[in-house]
Amino acid sequence: MWHDVRLIAGKDLRIEWRSQVATGQVAPFAILVLVLFGFALDADTVALRTFTGGLYWVTVLFSAVLAIQRSFALESADGNRDALRLSGIEPAAIFFGKATALVVQLVLLEVLLGAGVAVLYGPSVEDFPLLVATAGVATIGVAAAGTLYGVLAAGLRVRETILPILLLPVLAPVLIGATRAFDDALGTVAVNGWNWLALLGLTAVVYVAFGALAFGVLLEDS
Template identity: 40%
Template sequence: MIATAWLVAGKDLRIEWRSRVLAWQVVPFGVMALVLSGLALGPTRAGHSSAAPGLFYLVVLLVTLLAINRSQAIERTPGTRASVATLGLDPAGVFLGKTIALAVELWVIGAVLLAGTVLFLHTALAGSLTAVPSLVLTLGALAAAGTLYGALTGEGAGPATLLPVLALPAFAPLLIAGERAFSAALAGGSPWEWWVITLVALVAYLAIGVLLYGVLEES
């Protein structure tokens, strides 16, 4: 399972590295969304807003949807599913591999967006850096959940529009936990309880994915 996971993760990341879709489409979209969030608040409020962690995570969710669609698009290219089936790869390993690759991509995007939040929404640099562990954890949970929801919508009609309908309600607890942890970090408080919620979600999604991804692959 672990060997398959590294194989799939390496494959996805190499495809991403060569195609540069993340760098040229997803990251610019995220930065643009962050700038628009600042404009929506207005120039005076954007710089001092307590809404910055919420706006940051809202943009993260939008970008995550794009990244999930991108991750699943790789699987939809002609012959990919047949190749996976022929090679007899362990579905749990495929799930973990795709989750790892998506998590790495989201961590890169998250770093850029966090820098954008410091720059455009004037969040304190020290507080923002304190929020990094919770961001890593939240994005990891989003990657695990996203891989599952992406596979669910993969071959149905209108996967790009179906994904937000299925995934966003499920992402809501992660958005709340992430935002609260970020706010606590900025205020100098303790984000532990929010870390626990995120960690539980991460473990739950990983467990369900390992158990059920094979059923989706069977389909």
């Protein structure tokens, strides 16, 4: 099973590496959103610094939607999906493989965004381990929910519009939790970020467990 997971994840990452869509389009889009927030908040440094956590995670979610769409656009071309089903690989392994590839891409994106935020908004980091742990756990939640809804939307004529309306409300708790934890780590709001991290962990466990179970049901069709 773990061999298959590595196989699927490796395939996705190799395709991404060669096609350069993630680096050439998704990453610049994410930076663009950061700049747009700067304009929208009238370059108010205090506001930008106060809301860094929230703006960061909103940007991550929007970019994640693009990355997820991309991840499943790969499968709908050339009847790849049927090939996946014919390969005899367990649906759960496909789920973990695709989610892993997404996690890797999102983590790279978050590092880049983190650098962008550090330069553009200038927050101060007070609790670096909390920051890293939050990013890691939240990313797993986003990738798990995204993989499940990604396969659902893949191949539909309305995939571009159905994915965000399904995914973003489900990720609302992740946005709340990750933002609060970041607020603590960046010292902007006095909350206990580690509690929020625990909530994020619970969310990630639920999404990963249900995703692994339900992925096969969704892969059956279309």
